[in-house]
Structures are given as C-alpha cells and as structure tokens.
Amino acid sequence: MMKALVSVLLVLVAVSSTFGKYTPRTGKRIPKTLSRGWGDQLIWAQTYEEGLYWSRSRNKPLMVIFHLEDCPHSQALKKVFSEDNEIQKTLDEDFVVLNLVYETTDKHLSPDGQYVPRIIFVDPTMTVRADITGRYANRMYAYEPSDIKYLISNMQKAKKLLKSEL
C-alpha cells in the first residue's frame, strides 16, 4: 500500500515538473553553446571585454574568430579547425579564445575591413597583432581550410608576446 502511494506521488511530481517548465510553442530547444562548433572542449570568452580581461590576467594571447553560421567558408574552416588536435590543444593551453558572429565597435579588430571568416590575434598588452596575417593580400586575416598549417605557425608567432620581445 505504502509502496503504491510512493509510486503515485513520484508520478505526480514528475508530471507537475514537466508541466511547470516553460516550453516554447515551437518545441523544446537545444541551448546554444559559446563554442558554436569551433571546439567544444575549449573555454570560450563570451565578449571581447571578457577576452581582453582573461588575456591580461593570464598573460596569454587572445584569438578572435569572426564568422557567420550560414557562411560556407566559415563552416569549412570551422570543420578543419575543430577537428585539428594540434590547434585545439595549443588553444586550450596557451590562448584565450573568442568567436563572434557580430562585429564589435572596436575598429582595431577590422584592420582591413569586416569580412568572415577572419582571425585576429591580440597580445596580452591589449595590442591587436595586425602584423600576424594570412596568405591573401586582399583579405589579410582570412584563412582557407587548406591554410591550417599556416594558421598554426601564426599561433606560434602570437605566443611570442610583445613584452618579451622588447
């Protein structure tokens, strides 16, 4: 008898907690992650301000990725980027990472214009490393999927901090 009562109670609790939670009319959604597919195991900053703060306090360079979720060039780079172990490991251990789908108001982050995909490095001194460029003269901070080794060598450049070069 007692057992049956407990069962009924449990069912009631389960039903009420399901009914109690807000569900959109279009059905339950899967919450978006800060990684947006660029590396689920990395700890992503949410905003540029947050990225700068972490970069300064941890003395690690910041990588900012500008992309768009429905841009095929961004998607192609993201696939190679997120599956490359060397990139993911190096970013996790030596970098602060941020990916943005909207431009910031800071013009230093678009040295030669606003386009995607675009990867900008920022030194812990809060200096944008406009000197670390990709392989294309017309879009100096763009990378193709085939440029992944070039990107890795640029990450090594960014790891040589400006302060230690003085």
Added chain:
Amino acid sequence: MMKALVSVLLVLVAVSSTFGKYTPRTGKRIPKTLSRGWGDQLIWAQTYEEGLYWSRSRNKPLMVIFHLEDCPHSQALKKVFSEDNEIQKTLDEDFVVLNLVYETTDKHLSPDGQYVPRIIFVDPTMTVRADITGRYANRMYAYEPSDIKYLISNMQKAKKLLKSEL
C-alpha cells in the same frame, strides 16, 4: 567472415575517432551555454552589439542582465527567474535577452554604477530605459528574488515602446 570483418572495422573506426578528438588533461568538459542558467529555452544574444541589432530589427525591447556566477544574490535571483513561467514566456515572445558576466564599455548600461545582479532595459530605438527601476534607491536596477512580480510589471513598462508613446 564478412560480418566479423565489418565488426572489426567498426571497432577500429570507433577507437580512432575517440583517440582522434582532443580531450583536456583535466578531463572532458561540458560546453557552456549562452543561457548560463537564466532560461535554457530562451534564445540569448551573445554580445551587446548582437542584442541591439536583434532589438532594432525585431522591434522588441532588450533585457540585459548583469550577473556573476559565484555571487549568491545573482544565483538566488537566477533560480526564481529561470523557474518563473510568466517571465520565461514573456521574454521568449516579446523580448531580446542578453546576460553578461563582464561589463561593457558602454556607460549608459551602468546609470548608477556597476553592480550585480542588475537588470537594464533598452528600447528598440537603442535608448537605455533608465526610467525603469527596481525597488532600491541605492541600487536602482537591482532585484531581489522577492521582487519578481515587480520585475514582471517593469517588463510590461518596457514593452510600451518609446516610439509608440510619442
């Protein structure tokens, strides 16, 4: 024989894909969501720029929540806020939402200083609604868990857009 071969191949694929993926030394992490616990079913903007853009283009007011993950006042408000069906439904249907753990450079978002938790409404005309305040004279944009009904009435105020009042 064929079946056994297929099985071996499947195992090999499974093993290699596990070995192939980057895992931090401290173990696998659960990716952070943009909601940070303030409502997993809501579609959160990532940055203030993104929130302003959505607000303007959808003609819906923007709610900005400033909080800290290890602040007990933020946590207490978050619990009540995320479990309140009326708030979640209204936000989902009539608002653009953004939660931030770092301050922005825009001083309009801290009319009486930077503290958490703090809730600021922004009109689709990109005007900060400094007139929509909570119940505390010393921290005008703070809310306690017991102020949830007051917050709901403030959301109704924010829904009366500035343009339509002219």
